Amino acid sequence: MPPAESSLESPALFAGVALQAVAERAGFGVWGLDSDGQVVYRNAVAARLIGAGRHIHPDDRASVDAARHGLQAPGDHYHLIYRMRDAQGQVFWLEETAVETQPSADGLVVVGSVVDITAQLTTEQRLSDALQRTEGILRTATDAIVTVDERRHLVSFNHAAERLFGIAAAEVLGRPLACWLRPPAGAEPAPDLWSPQTGTTEMRVAHQGGSMIPVAVSVSSLTLRGGVLHTLILRDIRDSLRAQQRLEAAEARQRLALQAAGMGVWQLDPDSGRLRVSDEACAVFGDPAPQTLETVDQLLRVVHPADREAVKAVWHAAVEVGLPFEHAYRIVDAGGGTRWIGERGRRVDAPHQPRVLAVVMDITQRKRFETDAQRYAQILEESRNEIYLFAPDTLQFVMVNKPARSNLGYGIEELRTLTPLTLKPEYTEAVFRQMIAPLQQGRVSELRFETVHRRKDGSHYPVEVVLRYSAYDLSSVFVATILDTSERRDREHRLETLAERLRVLSEQLVQVQEHERRHLARELHDEIGQQLTAGLMRVRDPTVRLSAALRRDLGERFNALIEQVRNLSLDLRPAVLDDLGLAPALRWYAERQAALGRLQLEMQLSPPADRPSPEVETALFRIAQEAMTNVLRHAGAERLRLSLTLEGQRLQLVIEDDGRGFDPAKLPPVTERHFGLLGMHERARLLGGDVQVTSLAGEGTRVAAWVPLNP
Numbered sequence: 001m002p003p004a005e006s007s008l009e010s011p012a013l014f015a016g017v018a019l020q021a022v023a024e025r026a027g028f029g030v031w032g033l034d035s036d037g038q039v040v041y042r043n044a045v046a047a048r049l050i051g052a053g054r055h056i057h058p059d060d061r062a063s064v065d066a067a068r069h070g071l072q073a074p075g076d077h078y079h080l081i082y083r084m085r086d087a088q089g090q091v092f093w094l095e096e097t098a099v100e101t102q103p104s105a106d107g108l109v110v111v112g113s114v115v116d117i118t119a120q121l122t123t124e125q126r127l128s129d130a131l132q133r134t135e136g137i138l139r140t141a142t143d144a145i146v147t148v149d150e151r152r153h154l155v156s157f158n159h160a161a162e163r164l165f166g167i168a169a170a171e172v173l174g175r176p177l178a179c180w181l182r183p184p185a186g187a188e189p190a191p192d193l194w195s196p197q198t199g200t201t202e203m204r205v206a207h208q209g210g211s212m213i214p215v216a217v218s219v220s221s222l223t224l225r226g227g228v229l230h231t232l233i234l235r236d237i238r239d240s241l242r243a244q245q246r247l248e249a250a251e252a253r254q255r256l257a258l259q260a261a262g263m264g265v266w267q268l269d270p271d272s273g274r275l276r277v278s279d280e281a282c283a284v285f286g287d288p289a290p291q292t293l294e295t296v297d298q299l300l301r302v303v304h305p306a307d308r309e310a311v312k313a314v315w316h317a318a319v320e321v322g323l324p325f326e327h328a329y330r331i332v333d334a335g336g337g338t339r340w341i342g343e344r345g346r347r348v349d350a351p352h353q354p355r356v357l358a359v360v361m362d363i364t365q366r367k368r369f370e371t372d373a374q375r376y377a378q379i380l381e382e383s384r385n386e387i388y389l390f391a392p393d394t395l396q397f398v399m400v401n402k403p404a405r406s407n408l409g410y411g412i413e414e415l416r417t418l419t420p421l422t423l424k425p426e427y428t429e430a431v432f433r434q435m436i437a438p439l440q441q442g443r444v445s446e447l448r449f450e451t452v453h454r455r456k457d458g459s460h461y462p463v464e465v466v467l468r469y470s471a472y473d474l475s476s477v478f479v480a481t482i483l484d485t486s487e488r489r490d491r492e493h494r495l496e497t498l499a500e501r502l503r504v505l506s507e508q509l510v511q512v513q514e515h516e517r518r519h520l521a522r523e524l525h526d527e528i529g530q531q532l533t534a535g536l537m538r539v540r541d542p543t544v545r546l547s548a549a550l551r552r553d554l555g556e557r558f559n560a561l562i563e564q565v566r567n568l569s570l571d572l573r574p575a576v577l578d579d580l581g582l583a584p585a586l587r588w589y590a591e592r593q594a595a596l597g598r599l600q601l602e603m604q605l606s607p608p609a610d611r612p613s614p615e616v617e618t619a620l621f622r623i624a625q626e627a628m629t630n631v632l633r634h635a636g637a638e639r640l641r642l643s644l645t646l647e648g649q650r651l652q653l654v655i656e657d658d659g660r661g662f663d664p665a666k667l668p669p670v671t672e673r674h675f676g677l678l679g680m681h682e683r684a685r686l687l688g689g690d691v692q693v694t695s696l697a698g699e700g701t702r703v704a705a706w707v708p709l710n711p
Contacts, residue, residue: 027542029114035103049094049114050084057083057091064096071100071110081117093118119537144215144234148177150227164215164236166208177232180206184214193219194230205234214241268296268356270319270347275299284341284360286333304330304338318356322347328363340367386482388415392440392469395419395429398477407484409456420480423453436478439469450485461486582617583607583644586624586653590642597632597640599657604643608709612651616707619683620644620653623691626680627655627703635659635701650689652706661695680705 023030029046033039042051056064060082067078077099084092098112144161148154153176157169165172165180172180182204183190191201198219205213215234222229264281268274277285277293285293285302293299296315303311307329317323324346330338345358380387386404390397400408400415408415408423421427427435438444447467452460464483469476539546539554546554577585583605594601611617624642631637637659645652680691680703689707 031112031114032108033110033112035109040108046114049092049116053087054084054092057085059083068098071098074100074102076100092116093121115543117543119540120543123537144236145231146177146234147229147231149229152177152230155229161234164205164207164213164234181217181232181234182206182212185212193217193232194221196221202237203234214238263359263361266293266299266358266360268315268319270354270356281360284362285331286335286339288334302331304332306330315356318345318347322349325358328367339364342366383481386463386484388420388480388482389477390420390480392476392478395421395432404482407455407461408453414456424451425454426451436467436469439467439478442469453482577617577621581607581611582620585617585621586642586644589621589625590628590640593628593632594640597637599631599637599640602639602641604645606643606645608646608651612709616651616687616709619687619689619707620651620705622683623680623703623705624653624655626677631655631657631659631701635661637700646709647706649710650706650708652704654705655703656700658700661697661699661701663695663697 023041023043026043026045029049030041030043031039031046031050032041063080064082067080070076070078077097079095079097081093081095084094086092093116094114095117096112096114098110100110101108103109141158141160144164145156145158146154146161147156153174154172155174157165157172162169184202184204191203192198193201193203200216200218203215203217205215207213214237216237217235218233220231222231264278264284266275266277266281268276273295275293275295275298277299282288282293285299288302293302296312300308300312311327311329314325314327318325324344326344328340328342331341332338340363341360342363343358343360345356347354347356380399380401383401384403386401386407388397388400388404396417396419397415400410400412405412405415410418421429421432424432436447439447445468448465449467450462450464453463454460462485464485466481466483468479468481470479539551539558587603587605590601590603593599628640628642631640635657637657639658641654641656643652643654677693684691684705684707687707689705691703691705693701693703695701
């Protein structure tokens with residue numbers, strides 16, 4: 001008996017006042033018909049779901065009519081799912097149940113219920129899609145993944161597991177995992193895989209072919225209504241074990257070589273600050289207790305106080321900038337004696353394990369020899385630098401050492417007839433004597449200058465000259481130490497090339513970082529966000545039997561998680577930046593931050609007619625993001641001003657606040673500043689722009705950034 005399509009003037013009593021009260025508070029629709037097929041009752045939910053303005057979908061009308069006309073006698077009933085369409089054309093899925101009863105005093109003959117299951121069907125579809133994706137991942141995973149039940153019997157077995165075990169899944173399902181998974185040889189007691197505290201454990205897999213394959217096993221457990229399932233990921237570690245053995249052999253050979261050379265090594269983990277010093281290095285440092293050399297500060301205590309700051313600066317440059325180093329310094333050993341240490345090292349940026357490595361050796365004897373060499377001038381012949389002595393009166397050479405003779409191409413007898421003016425064609429004798437007069441008169445202790453020397457064959461090479469006036473064999477002489485700067489200039493050129501490579505690398509790192517941010521933001525929004533939303537809809541489903549308190553608590557938790565995921569996604573890479581451009585993205589972010597900090601916001605956004613390149617938009621947005629974050633964290637401001645203007649061929653971004661400000665003179669050195677400020681400067685400079693931060697204590701802060709429109 002179908003319900004008549006008529007409006008209700010006044011609902012009759014529906015099976016008594018108490019039952020009607022329950023129906024009015026129900027979370028689903030309830031309706032009733034009399035013997036004439038007229039609707040005599042609808043609660044509020046039924047009126048909304050099947051009332052005025054909604055009509056049965058044309059494709060479902062025949063099945064609904066057939067079900068309703070099938071109610072002919074008491075006890076007849078139906079249950080069906082069909083679609084309704086509202087006036088705007090939106091489609092909803094309804095689940096309806098009805099039964100014909102004995103006529104009652106209030107005239108009811110048919111009683112029905114109706115529930116909106118649109119959200120439930122959507123959630124189930126999403127869960128089905130997610131399950132299919134998960135199954136696909138398991139099938140294509142490179143690691144073996146198996147699942148066992150509470151009895152440790154196999155219930156799933158992916159393709160990688162079939163290859164690792166050498167057997168098809170159909171032959172192992174339902175059998176104990178212990179038939180194939182064995183503890184390592186000699187392991188006493190055997191590892192407890194199933195303890196929640198057990199991490200990754202080394203085990204062995206008995207391959208069908210008879211071999212034992214070492215694997216790393218990690219276990220995760222899931223409690224279901226039917227019991228507990230354990231999922232095991234097994235990774236073949238044969239290659240890593242062989243690599244470890246080769247590494248250990250190489251380290252053993254290295255230790256033997258260092259011991260033979262009287263050297264030791266130390267390495268520093270820049271992230272943790274932990275220091276590892278070899279036994280040989282401890283001997284070089286005077287045999288301090290190993291536990292006293294676990295950090296850089298502890299090692300610095302062994303260094304002589306006069307050399308401590310210089311050594312600290314060298315190590316800091318290696319950690320922060322990656323500069324290789326080679327230097328010598330003094331230490332104070334356990335007995336109070338002073339010894340010289342020679343050290344050479346560099347930063348090694350290995351994947352996932354950056355560290356600083358250094359080789360040390362005792363060079364006390366060598367240092368003593370060098371000191372003696374400086375004390376006795378007659379050893380100048382073996383000096384690495386070009387050294388020559390010439391007479392003050394005639395300017396003729398008295399002595400020219402071997403490196404100088406070799407570079408100049410003259411023999412010793414030829415040089416005795418020449419003067420420095422032969423090597424320095426740009427000087428006249430009068431100019432040269434005027435230059436060296438302050439040395440001869442004792443007004444200065446040395447002269448340093450750069451010039452060009454001419455060889456015997458006419459070729460030239462750049463040099464740095466250190467000139468002193470001294471006594472030699474009871475006679476006064478000028479001592480000239482010459483440094484050929486050709487190699488230094490080559491090194492300077494190589495450093496400039498390296499700096500350009502570092503700039504390109506920085507640019508690539510920024511691009512990789514933005515790519516990863518975009519990828520993570522998409523994953524958070526599309527995957528995790530959708531799953532959380534599906535869970536929330538499931539919790540809100542009135543057909544799920546939950547207490548009101550638990551339903552409310554779960555709903556609040558899901559809403560909080562969804563909001564957190566949304567904020568993380570927006571912070572990583574707001575879609576508005578890619579979709580709409582820089583100005584809308586700045587407006588959105590500024591309004592968001594102003595709302596969070598309860599700031600009065602002023603904006604002047606005048607972007608160019610044509611969108612800048614993605615690199616320019618990303619750099620300026622990240623600079624604005626960092627600046628506005630600092631305003632919320634540190635400024636204590638009430639107003640925030642943001643402007644974006646085009647000035648000639650460059651875009652200028654300005655962020656100002658009226659907060660507490662700071663004294664720029666008290667900022668730490670650039671190498672010690674917060675990475676955010678350095679990041680703003682680096683992003684701008686990579687595009688040929690710059691960032692200027694101005695502030696006064698109590699008068700707010702202004703961050704101005706500009707980049708070329710077409711870098």
